[in-house]
Amino acid sequence: QTVVTQEPSLSVSPGGTVTLTCGLSSGSVSSSDHPGWFQQTPGQPPRTLIFSTRTRSSGVPDRFSGSILGNKAALTITGAQAEDESVYFCVVSMGSGTWVFGGGTRLTVL
Amino acid sequence: EMQLVESGGGLVQPGRSLRLSCAASGFSFDDFAMHWVRQVPGKGLEWVTGINWNGDTKGYADSVEGRFTISRDNAKNSLYLEMTSLRVEDTAFFYCWAVCVSTTCSGDLWGQGTLVTVSS
Numbered sequence: 001q002t003v004v005t006q007e008p009s010l011s012v013s014p015g016g017t018v019t020l021t022c023g024l025s026s027g028s029v030s031s032s033d034h035p036g037w038f039q040q041t042p043g044q045p046p047r048t049l050i051f052s053t054r055t056r057s058s059g060v061p062d063r064f065s066g067s068i069l070g071n072k073a074a075l076t077i078t079g080a081q082a083e084d085e086s087v088y089f090c091v092v093s094m095g096s097g098t099w100v101f102g103g104g105t106r107l108t109v110l
Numbered sequence: 111e112m113q114l115v116e117s118g119g120g121l122v123q124p125g126r127s128l129r130l131s132c133a134a135s136g137f138s139f140d141d142f143a144m145h146w147v148r149q150v151p152g153k154g155l156e157w158v159t160g161i162n163w164n165g166d167t168k169g170y171a172d173s174v175e176g177r178f179t180i181s182r183d184n185a186k187n188s189l190y191l192e193m194t195s196l197r198v199e200d201t202a203f204f205y206c207w208a209v210c211v212s213t214t215c216s217g218d219l220w221g222q223g224t225l226v227t228v229s230s
């Protein structure tokens with residue numbers, strides 16, 4: 001089964017820019033895979049940030065942006081803030097009505 | 111207000127069955143594909159199963175194929191997950207996730223989750 005890969009952890013300075021990526025153990029992620037990005041804090045359900053590669057969910061600050069970089073989906077935070085410290089998950093459509101989540105990236109803002 | 115409310119979780123013995131429900135309100139239910147996503151406390155998200163807007167197409171993760179069945183009743187604005195032959199490793203929070211598939215809506219919605227504990 002294809003594994004969706006994410007960096008286990010990343011750090012960014014307040015006000016800085018960081019890019020999280022979402023790839024496949026075999027193959028490439030493209031827009032036709034409708035990658036999405038989610039933020040989750042402890043004890044809460046996931047919050048959708050980006051769906052279908054680059055569309056921001058309602059209420060999501062524009063410092064969050066989605067794209068395809070090379071053969072991966074990417075989430076870029078431009079001007080990181082302390083409240084962005086969280087765990088971020090991506091999801092990719094595998095076709096035939098199935099989806100797979102990545103293992104998550106723990107982002108530290110320091 | 112758009113809302114998803116899961117119910118039916120609880121403590122169940124290995125090998126037994128359990129049925130989860132997800133009640134939708136505040137939006138056109140049949141404009142959305144529906145999914146169940148689970149999460150072991152402290153771990154990552156796992157997509158479990160999904161169903162298209164009219165129930166014609168269903169997909170399952172390998173880990174639950176043949177044991178879990180997803181269904182929906184658009185007249186009742188409800189999603190269901192029938193879980194059989196439950197295993198200890200099925201213990202997790204189960205979230206209901208609605209994804210817009212129509213031109214008359216946008217975005218998605220998550221429920222608050224219901225905890226399923228499989229233990230003897």
